[in-house]
Amino acid sequence: MSNICNARNSVGLSQKQVALSIGVSYATVSEWESGKKFPAGKNLIKLAELFSCSTDYLLGKSDIPSLSYSETKKEPTPRERLASEFVELLGEVPEDKLEKFKNLFRATVEAIK
Numbered sequence: 001m002s003n004i005c006n007a008r009n010s011v012g013l014s015q016k017q018v019a020l021s022i023g024v025s026y027a028t029v030s031e032w033e034s035g036k037k038f039p040a041g042k043n044l045i046k047l048a049e050l051f052s053c054s055t056d057y058l059l060g061k062s063d064i065p066s067l068s069y070s071e072t073k074k075e076p077t078p079r080e081r082l083a084s085e086f087v088e089l090l091g092e093v094p095e096d097k098l099e100k101f102k103n104l105f106r107a108t109v110e111a112i113k
Contacts, residue, residue: 004058005033007051007065014091021087022046 008018008029015029022043031037038059039047048055056062076084093101 002033002035003060003065004029004039004047007047007053007058008033010065011051013050017087017091018047018050020090021050021083 008015013021015033016026019026019029023046024043028037032039038044044055044058047058051058051065053065054062057065090101
């Protein structure tokens, strides 16, 4: 099992939830976990932040998920809590309705600015 898979399981997320939260396909997450591909750049950083672990751990360069408990465990901000709830709700939207959902969400954000 890859460190990416271990990290995902440690935070209790599905591959689909990870994909939705960082903006990649489910297949991409699966390829990262199987070792067929490796995340790079912004996606690697997004994964490390999502899983509260080091990028070295995700890439298999370290067996230690994080540098210290105090660096990774913090109270989530209101925005982080909302993002987590949003990802859960987004997981319930059928694939063929995602574009409509995205447009509705953007319109809502524009309306409340």
